[in-house]
Amino acid sequence: GAGVSQSPSNKVTEKGKDVELRCDPISGHTALYWYRQSLGQGLEFLIYFQGNSAPDKSGLPSDRFSAERTGGSVSTLTIQRTQQEDSAVYLCASSLDASGYNEQFFGPGTRLTVL
Amino acid sequence: EDQVTQSPEALRLQEGESSSLNCSYTVSGLRGLFWYRQDPGKGPEFLFTLYSAGEEKEKERLKATLTKKESFLHITAPKPEDSATYLCAVQADTGRRALTFGSGTRLQVQP
Numbered sequence: 001g002a003g004v005s006q007s008p009s010n011k012v013t014e015k016g017k018d019v020e021l022r023c024d025p026i027s028g029h030t031a032l033y034w035y036r037q038s039l040g041q042g043l044e045f046l047i048y049f050q051g052n053s054a055p056d057k058s059g060l061p062s063d064r065f066s067a068e069r070t071g072g073s074v075s076t077l078t079i080q081r082t083q084q085e086d087s088a089v090y091l092c093a094s095s096l097d098a099s100g101y102n103e104q105f106f107g108p109g110t111r112l113t114v115l
Numbered sequence: 116e117d118q119v120t121q122s123p124e125a126l127r128l129q130e131g132e133s134s135s136l137n138c139s140y141t142v143s144g145l146r147g148l149f150w151y152r153q154d155p156g157k158g159p160e161f162l163f164t165l166y167s168a169g170e171e172k173e174k175e176r177l178k179a180t181l182t183k184k185e186s187f188l189h190i191t192a193p194k195p196e197d198s199a200t201y202l203c204a205v206q207a208d209t210g211r212r213a214l215t216f217g218s219g220t221r222l223q224v225q226p
Contacts, residue, residue: 045213
């Protein structure tokens, strides 16, 4: 595709429910990143993938958060037993590789609201 | 710990009134400094990457510069369509691939 796509664009859920957020990176990009942007906060790194492996999971805020990537392409971020503090915009980005010398291109985000 | 501070938090300009946005950073070793533009309800849009002090890049009315401690985004003769939040981010020269972002500068250009 032309750019990074994410689905759904908006998700409203009840506290305690599980949610899955999906990211489709730019075709040919081997590195994929998840960030979170809370109201009034800067972008916060969550996890990144090189291929299907995740060398850096240091930003995941708790063990309720997990992510996987299959086929070196689509990634899913799962939040179990959602809490109100999980409400935020979840942004996915991809880059040509994870060398650190390539720009990260962002998708439109998924706005998650936990009631 | 890598840190990025952007100033001002918000800036209101008249159309045609040039100005600069500041990004101060602290990083163990800089691999790259990135500027993004973010419109409301959208993801950040890549603008520039700067790698070393003294480097400059230009795109239309925007020019980004880099020193060892800060970066500036100069906006020349802005137009209302330049209104957006401008984000600065750094990537450290370590094994970490995450970008560390500043809180952004909200720019409003009035006609």
